[in-house]
Amino acid sequence: MMKRFLILPVTALFFLGIFLVSQPLTAATSDMEMLSKKLYLEADLAFKNKELDKADNLLTQSLLANPANADAFFLKGHLSSLNEDPAEGLRLISRGLNINPKDLKALLWAGEAAVSLEDFEEADIHLKRLEKLCGDCAEQQTLLLKIEDASTQDQDEAEKNKPEQSEE
Secondary structure: OHHHHHHHHHHHHHHHHHHHHHHHHHHHHHHHHHHHHHHHHHHHHHHHOOOHHHHHHHHHHHHHHOOOOHHHHHHHHHHHHHOOOHHHHHHHHHHHHHHOOOOHHHHHHHHHHHHHOOOHHHHHHHHHHHHHHHOOOHHHHHHHHHHHHHHHHHHHHHHHHOOOOOOO
16 A cells, blocks of 8 residues: 555656756757867867877867767867878768768868878769869869879879880
């Protein structure tokens, strides 16, 4: 009999708890977005000051606070590319581009990472997206030159490695 009397208050407390807990979650999300933005700005400053390890750590924290921070993905990807891991860089920048597909600098960085990986098809995709978004803008021209330079180097290496044919 006593159990029946406890069921109603316990159920009421349970639903009240769910209601109270769900209210601050909305505010926490906004707070986490603000924290993520702050950490990103600190990381950007550290990056500009050549404090790359600090920037990387801050970007990781920024993404933990808000996994939808495209700018943090872009900069962390660019940092990975600069640290000789263009595959990881391209992966991170691509995640950011899924969130914000029109960022010109990110498209340039993704194209540069693809060129580093000698994935010219991927680089060309980013080049075409830049052309569509901004025409002959600086980012598009920079990527176009990098693709042309890398293609020329690949052709030169292929010519050097081609076996010489002897005349008989």
